[in-house]
Amino acid sequence: MEYVRLRNGVELPKVGLGTWQIVERSLMNDVIKSAYDSGYRLIDFAKAYSNEIAVTKALREAGIGREEVILSDKLWRTVFGYEEVLDACKQSLKKLKTDYFDLYLIHWPASISTYPDWAEKNAENWRAMETLYKEGYVKAIGVSNFNVRYLSKLRETASIMPFVNQIELHPGLLQQDIVDFCQKESIQMEASSPLGSGEVLKQETLVRLGDKYGVSTAKICLRWGIQKGFVVIPKSTNPERIAGNISVFDFEISSDDMRLIDEIPYCGGIGLNPDDKFEFETYEV
C-alpha cells in the first residue's frame, strides 16, 4: 500500500473502503473481513449512513484492534453550533467505544440556499472541529462536499484549514476548480464514489484503456484517481472486487491517457450539489 501524508504528518492509505449504503450487519461483517484481509486499513463511514455501529461491531467480531485501522466518520448536516458539534462527535465516539477518530469530516456545509447565515454556521462548526482536533478526539479534521465557495469562506475564520476534503470525483466528474483550490491549500482530496457508482465502468474510453493496460475499467478509474493525487474509497460488497480494487499499484497510466480520461464528458454523477436544497436536508439519523 502507498500512503499520502497530510500537513500534520498523519498518513492515509491511497485506497480506503467506502461503506455508503452498506448497513446490514452480517453483510458489513463480510465486507470488513474481506477488506481487512485484502489489505484495506482506512474505513470511511458516516452517521448518516446509519452504519457506525455495524462497522465497529464488524471490526470487533473480526478481532481487528482499534490501532490497526484508520476510522473516518462524518458529522451529519443537521448539527449546528459549537457545543452541538462537540457533543455529536463525542456521542459517536461513545457509540463506537473508542476515544478517537483518525479522521472526522463535516459531511456537508450549511448550504447557501437553505441558511441565510450559512457562513457563520460553517465557521462555528469548524471552530468546534478545531477544538476536537486540539483536544485529541480526532487525529485529523476535514470536510466533505465543500466547494470553493465554502472553502474560501472558511479560510477567513479558520485557524487550521481542513486537512481533507472528500468530494465525488471520478472519470466524468473531475471537479477541477475544487481540486485546484485544495491542492493550493494543501488540503488532501479524497474521492468518494471513485467508480461513479459503477455507472462509468461502461464508458467507451475507459473500456478501451482497460483493454490496453490489461486491467478492469474499475482499476483504470481508481489508478487515475491515485495518479491525480486523490485518496480513493471505492465500495463493493463483492469479495473479489474488494480485493481487486486495492491492487492498483502494479501499473501506471501514461500522461497522454490520463489526459484522455480527464476529458471524458460528464457521466456517473450522483447529482448532489452543496449549493442546492435537497431532499434529505432534514433526514434524521
Ligand code: A2P
Ligand atoms: P458491488 O458492491 O456489487 O461490487 P462507487 O465506489 O463509485 O460508489 O461504486 C460502487 C458501485 O460499483 C457498487 O455498485 C459496486 O457494486 C460497484 N463496484 C465496485 N467495485 C467494482 C468493480 N471492481 N467492478 C465492477 N463494479 C464494481
